[in-house]
Amino acid sequence: MAAKADSKEVIELLKTLMNIESTSEKELEIGQYLEKYIQGRGFTAERIAIEPGSTRHNVYAYLGQERKARLLVTAHMDTVPPHIPFSIDGDVIRGRGACDDLGPMVAQIFAVEELRAEGKLKEGDVSFLWVVGEEKGGPGMIAANDMGLTWDAGLFAEPTEGKVAKGHKGNLVFEVIAHGKACHSGYPHLGKSATLLLFDAMNDLTAVEWPVSDLLGPSTLNVGKIEGGAGYNILAAEAKALCSIRVSKDVEGIKRTVKEVMDKHPDVDVDFKFQYSEMLLEWEFEGFEAEPMAYGTDIPRLRGDHKKVLYGPGSIRVAHGKDEYIRVSEIMEAIEKNKKLILELLR
Numbered sequence: 001m002a003a004k005a006d007s008k009e010v011i012e013l014l015k016t017l018m019n020i021e022s023t024s025e026k027e028l029e030i031g032q033y034l035e036k037y038i039q040g041r042g043f044t045a046e047r048i049a050i051e052p053g054s055t056r057h058n059v060y061a062y063l064g065q066e067r068k069a070r071l072l073v074t075a076h077m078d079t080v081p082p083h084i085p086f087s088i089d090g091d092v093i094r095g096r097g098a099c100d101d102l103g104p105m106v107a108q109i110f111a112v113e114e115l116r117a118e119g120k121l122k123e124g125d126v127s128f129l130w131v132v133g134e135e136k137g138g139p140g141m142i143a144a145n146d147m148g149l150t151w152d153a154g155l156f157a158e159p160t161e162g163k164v165a166k167g168h169k170g171n172l173v174f175e176v177i178a179h180g181k182a183c184h185s186g187y188p189h190l191g192k193s194a195t196l197l198l199f200d201a202m203n204d205l206t207a208v209e210w211p212v213s214d215l216l217g218p219s220t221l222n223v224g225k226i227e228g229g230a231g232y233n234i235l236a237a238e239a240k241a242l243c244s245i246r247v248s249k250d251v252e253g254i255k256r257t258v259k260e261v262m263d264k265h266p267d268v269d270v271d272f273k274f275q276y277s278e279m280l281l282e283w284e285f286e287g288f289e290a291e292p293m294a295y296g297t298d299i300p301r302l303r304g305d306h307k308k309v310l311y312g313p314g315s316i317r318v319a320h321g322k323d324e325y326i327r328v329s330e331i332m333e334a335i336e337k338n339k340k341l342i343l344e345l346l347r
């Protein structure tokens with residue numbers, strides 16, 4: 001590879017990766033491809049099953065024989081369904097994985113390769129980790145904790161519109177379940193409808209003022225799914241609301257508040273599904289804009305006190321959609337910017 005990346009080579013690699021279907025749980029083929037690709041560039045590569053016997057493999061690559069590196073450069077291989085093949089129209093690349101997360105991954109690969117070609121990286125400086133399952137519970141990054149390795153810093157790729165992320169919100173996911181008051185027959189047609197009981201509880205919940213963080217802004221409630229009842233002439237026996245609070249601070253305090261609100265409604269239960277805290281990141285780098293990100297990533301899943309940096313080309317607003325895209329110019333800029341971040345983190 002020449003010292004400066006050629007956009008044709010960049011597009012070619014992204015095209016190849018995007019044309020391999022890699023929806024969560026189907027990451028084997030893209031992992032095999034990446035392993036061969038990076039070996040072909042002179043790296044030592046390992047494909048590591050996320051649990052014994054699993055066909056889901058992370059790929060870990062480094063220079064020489066030393067697995068331990070100061071900086072981890074990482075992206076996820078999996079994409080959300082459905083697979084959408086690569087297409088290109090001028091500067092715009094469309095298809096699944098364009099911005100989440102194969103475009104940002106390619107920008108990292110070319111940045112490391114340019115720095116190598118410029119003689120600025122040596123063995124033990126940088127390793128790549130490409131994980132499975134970021135979009136579905138993060139089993140790949142969770143398994144990376146078992147590699148017996150630590151790093152001084154991690155550079156995580158996600159579409160951040162070319163800005164460095166100041167941090168991202170946590171999440172508290174729970175279901176509110178209302179039970180209709182049954183009459184003697186056991187059927188609630190003479191009691192109070194579960195749908196109305198649910199409304200009462202949800203009204204109280206939406207009236208709460210959730211904690212606000214200076215860096216990440218307000219915590220926000222989303223009522224994602226409501227179900228209940230059978231018809232207009234039947235009092236509902238049960239009604240449910242599946243909710244998520246994007247947490248900018250104090251997930252435990254928020255959880256207590258949700259419980260307190262529900263305790264005032266004797267016919268309503270709350271079932272907490274999962275939670276994770278907000279994450280604050282390293283973001284003060286010269287020449288970079290910085291912004292909080294509203295979405296979750298793999299970052300909290302990798303334990304350790306390494307510095308954490310989140311950066312990548314493309315926009316999360318088109319990720320997961322049917323019109324997912326990225327601009328070639330954004331990727332080329334991200335190669336330059338990644339080089340700066342890598343050198344800064346290795347200083």
Ligand SMILES: [Zn+2]
Pocket residue numbers: 076100101134158159
């Ligand atoms: Zn992603």
